[in-house]
Amino acid sequence: MSARRPIPRWADIALLPAINLLLAFLVSGLVVLLVGENPFHAIQVIIYGAFGYGEGLGYTLYYATNFIFTGLAVAVAAQAGLFNIGGDGQAYVAGLGAVVVALALDQTHWLIAMPLAVIAAGAVGGFWAFVPGWLQAKRGSHVVITTIMFNFIAAALMVYMVNRVLKPASTMAPESETIEVAGRVPQLRQFFSFFGYSPVNLSIVIAVLALIGVYILVWHTKFGYAMRVLGANPTASRYAGISNSKMIMITMTISGALAGMVAINEVMGVQNRLVLDFVAGAGFVGIAVALMGRNHPIGILLAALLFGALYQGGQELQFVIPGITREMIVVIQALVILFTGAMEGLFRPSLERAFMLFSPEQKADAIAVSTAKSES
Amino acid sequence: YDLGGKFDKSFNEAAYNGAEEWKKETGGSFLDLELQNDAQREQALRRFAGQGANPIVMAGFSWTAALTTVAAEFPDTNFVVIDTVVDAPNVQSIVFDEHTGSFLVGALAALKSETGTVAFVGGMDVPLIHKFYCGYAQGAKAVNPDVKLIESYTGTTPAAWNDPVTAGELTKAAIDGGADVVFAAAGGSGLGVLQAAKDAGKFSIGVDSNQNYLQPGSVLTSMLKRVDVAVKTALTEAADDATFKPGLTVLGLGEEGVGYALDDNNASLITDDMKAKVDELSAEIQAGTLTVHDYTTDSTCPL
Amino acid sequence: MNTQRPETAAATVPANGWAIELEKINKRFGAVHANKDIDLKVARGTIHGIVGENGAGKSTLMSILYGFYTADSGVIRVNGQEHAITDSRHALALGIGMVHQHFMLVENFSVLENVILGAEDSGFIKPSLDRARKELNRLEHEYDLEVDPDAIIEDISVGQQQRVEILKALYRGAETLILDEPTGVLTPKEADDLFRVLETLREQGKTVILITHKLREIMAITDNVSVMRQGEMVATVKTSETSPEQLAELMVGRRVLLRVDKTPANPGATLLEVQNLVVADDMGHVRVKDVSFSIRAGEIVGIAGVSGNGQSELLESVSGMRDQKSGNVLLKGTALSLKGDDGAARAREAGLAHVPEDRQRMGLVTTFAEWENAILGYQGNAKYGAGPFLDISAAKKAAAEHIKLFDVRPANINLKSSLFSGGNQQKIVLAREMEQDPDVLVIGQPTRGVDIGAIEFIHNEIIKMRDEGKAILLVSVELDEIRSLADRILVMFDGVIVGEADPATATEGELGLMMAGIGKDAPRGLGIAEQGPLP
Amino acid sequence: MDISSVLSILDATIRLSTPLLLACLAGLYSERAGLFDIGLEGKMLAAAFAAGAVAAITGSAWLGLLAGLAVSLSTALLQGVAAITLKGNQLIAGVAINMLAAGMTTFLGQTWFSQGGRTPPLPEGGRFEPITLPFANELASVPVLGPIYADLISGHYILVYIAFIMVGVTAYVLYRTRFGLRMRAVGENPKAVDTAGISVVKLRYQAVIITGLLAGLAGAYFSIAQGSGFGNNMTAGKGYIALAALIFAKWKPVPAMFTCLLFGFLDALQIRLQGAQLGGIEIPVQAIQALPYLLTVILLAGFIGKAVGPKAGGVPYTKER
Ligand SMILES: Nc1ncnc2c1ncn2[C@@H]1O[C@H](COP(=O)(O)OP(=O)(O)OP(=O)(O)O)[C@@H](O)[C@H]1O
């Protein structure tokens, strides 16, 4: 064995993921082939559907908005060494905060309703994560268990709230009253007709702000520093005078509040009312997004866009190629996660070797090594 | 189709079958789509309308908001929505009197029960399912005022509609609680009810489509909700503006939109007396002499 | 090289033959050439020392011999036979055992389980455990290596953990035993015990390779010694023909002062006062029992003691990391409020700096860049950012300064901290704590695992702080270190200060007795059994 | 409550805890070997589908079980390749496996059976039948103990007995065998294992294989024992609950059994409490449905204390060379 030379940075962050993505599509292509459809056409459709026209792009961005929020939620907790699986539940209950404020203020103006709803949704979502955080900090209860449990509790709570409390008695559908136009978050198409009928709305601005905010929080504030110390080495953080218990509680709260922003996008931006299960698993996608994005805002942005594109492209695929069902889209998404996330190391060794052969000084090295080897 | 998926053996599948039948009879073709999440509703409608599909038929109460928006955008397209009401000139809303159909199977259940206890397993505690329960309970009480009712639901997440295991356990619990007839209104989970009742040698009642054949000899009957007929009729009628009937269409016992299933599979389970009694109740309801309370009108269920 | 190269010793074939021969071993880690054309021959039945600065490549070389790393090139001969050692299993089969610098033990396993791991006789462990218990008993007697076979590793002292490592190797029938810095964490007595074991091994014809930073040990026990510097083997000499001064010079490439030069203390006002302190450990056992002492400005007070007698808890409590059950810590007359899990922050604010015993577990976040560690504990300080924000350039500036002042190598503030050698990691921590200009400095094991060049530097820095009028609390298991640095020595045993000694007059023997609980006012016969047999 | 309703709750407890227990033990092996496994759900689902499909086609429960084991095993190995050989992130690998299983099972089910991803109801013999233990019927009339033996202990599917036997087997393997010793060591300190001359990679693969097999049993239980045929996503999050149980039990086999029984009991209780009244007011059914989860949190916070997992968990083992 020889001294491993790391591959150049550009190859690491661009080439390798690209190769992996290609592989994911290739394997997906086989699945498409299995149902007798043309895989190249399918990929074309996905890409066109996700980015090719305004409305498609709008949908991609709309999905990505959710994934940015849940991805950030997972990432912020992960920075402090906490694994928050509860994004789904936190986003779900945050819907209560959003819808209550929106319904109360839908006679005013969205400029009033939206900030207050953001606070309310953040507070409710934050609370839903604070409790597991508190239990972890004070009682040592593992957040992984408690957040899973809180997802289920949230689901039960919301079925009750929607059906027994928020639903007007006379309607059939399990949903809250509709928010008046003044209380809704404006959709981007109101400003740019380019986006067609897509539901992407001003929540995406909050998402971008959240990305920047998290970046600053984690890498440019004392709090973020403390958070990272805790995540990397809890003993060192006590040594550094950081209160681990407070950090855990605050970090979980921030994480839950971020997940709670999904409610703004869905409840105030798209559905205009609270419906059952509006989160639709975005919290779990957030785990994949955060992991693939290496818990870094830029990575999360890219991963969220990728998943948004897969969602929207997959939908397009269903329209265009009727033989392809929604399950196949899930399969394709899973393959993308598998190859670009879990198996990202697949090509690293060959790539390292390739670079070794192509760079002259390293080439000399490689030869020296191999001759040395054959001598022994 | 609603989020439960196309082939749920009951509601969505019935819609699909209706469309298939229409296709077979008329030679027409249809586009169909399953949704992954709520946001895709408007997108799908617009897409179909944009492609010139006419009519567009939707099954499920969750379509209200999306349809309200899109129907206004495509005034020349005819829409038919099942299970909810959208007030627009180009929309036909079809709702079913599930409560009366459930009333009849409730009566059958109480008549069949030897223990005097009948049970209900719903998918999720949502108004539509309550409407089933409320009708069922009233029917059971109507023939046996002392009947004991056990009411339960599989879950609180969308998995509730696809969780035969929990539904089966609920059924076993109900049977342990003395029930010997269990009505399943739980989508895909209902299969677990039918199985568990069969395993225990008790009776079950299917829902939406005729499910008698699934466990012959154990499924007492099925509460029919002829979505297939509705879809088929809608496709036929709404294709032509001349026959298209915008506004509200209520399909009840009279229209044979709801009812109970009687076929070879359960013929031996339902005695002539039982059939006579239920048919009598059915006639009374249709005549208006017997009213069955509809839960969804005021979210209460007077028993 | 400014020193003349001494005649390479033991070049002719020794009576018992060579146990190990390494020829032209090369190993690179990325840009670092850790081993350059290394030649090393070890005679069978001898103790062979290897010395060298931190990062000289000692551990790397031994890891290659043990099959943990694979050399890029070179030849390994064991007992004259050439072998390409591909993995540790292979090395073990050749009779090579290794006690790693950082122990390779499974912490929540018992001693027995650790010993048999990888050397089980059959699919079921019961017979192996029984056999190991017997064998261990025999080895224990043969080498006077006492450990409780059923104790859990994390519950026993490092000294005992090391015995387990040695027993592990012996159990596997090692003929050649490699020890990488075995005494770094041992008390003098434990070290003596270890050396007795090594001598027994030598008598039995086994071969020992000993890496250490302590020249005293090299002189005392080895037959031959090799010196490494910056990846190269600079010399191999007979121990009897060399001196510590010569070895030090070979290692560092310059003359090193091997003792501390200091003027008498000139104590001022009392800065740190500890009153009736009672502290419990994580399990709730009281480890510090009613300890009181005070330190004045310009004074170094050393706490000596066998590790595990409450020093760690005392340090952690004084520095705010651990709640006290009762008692007070006063800084300049004001009691510190140390309650809550952020007590360390308040201690620092009050002017107390803390160099922890365990730099990797506490003092550093090893995954952080060097500059990020340069502000650890002071992240809230206004000079590293206004309000909630972190001023990265200020932190980097401070880091660069620390590196310059303390000669940290490599001088790269962006390097991940885990990639610095232990000595340099220690300097990073020291620089950070000392440069805050604290009133009181609390230091645990300042030179653990650090090479002599760095030790000299660190000791001088500590004296300099004292002379600037700081109060310094020094905890170390190195008696030499305590005796040469401290102005007063307190001896701790079983959570109690059992006596005070004057470093100028106290002998090592006296201190040793006090440390074993047999001092002047010591409670006799307490807990001695746990510490092993008396000398 | 009379004895028969108590027995019926306990009976349901056993039925409901069995798949959790199998999954929990499955997770125990890989996690003890230092591999986080949130892919339990996916492995179970894949196995449930394979077992259901093969049993439906062949009419043999045993062939179904075999298929379930095989599929779960291959899924586990795929995850193993990602997490062990390629040193990928173990959590991502798990998430991917879960999604892949969710999509693939429905997709293949639809392609093969055209019943919306469901398999057809199983024919006779395609499903495991409850086993009546010897003398169960004879003893049933003995007061108290009779019903306990006849109803509670006897009359379960074979997989139930396997699950409970596996608890003892696992405890034995873990604490009494060479493999168990090494596996526990590799989850705590792989470097120590490596320097002792044992292959970390091989050990981890062995653990993953066992995980795959046990998850396969759990999956098969859903579709060909407790249920009769496969339904979409029929594992309904049980993989996550099993994971929670594993942490709750601090990665130990016997406590794992008790935890799974507890979770099963809470679920059984929930099922029986639906519609219960409290002081004349009907408790919302959602409150009862949330009860198991709430109680878990309370028990965890109140009694269990800190759970410290295998130290090397989640970190791929890299040996510098
Ligand atoms: N795993 C590794 N990866 C990359 N570089 C390494 C690795 N291990 C060691 N090195 C490099 O090799 C050099 C020699 O390291 P080695 O551990 O052999 O030093 P040492 O002589 O044992 O030092 P110390 O006295 O601190 O133990 C180091 O300076 C380091 O830069």
Ligand SMILES: Nc1ncnc2c1ncn2[C@@H]1O[C@H](COP(=O)(O)OP(=O)(O)OP(=O)(O)O)[C@@H](O)[C@H]1O
């Ligand atoms: N992964 C790595 N990459 C690069 N260098 C490394 C790596 N791991 C260790 N090193 C280097 O190897 C050398 C010795 O590593 P080791 O872990 O033995 O240090 P240490 O034991 O803490 O030092 P000391 O012996 O002084 O206590 C250090 O110089 C360190 O920088």
Ligand SMILES: [Mg+2]
């Ligand atoms: Mg070393």
Ligand SMILES: [Mg+2]
């Ligand atoms: Mg070292």
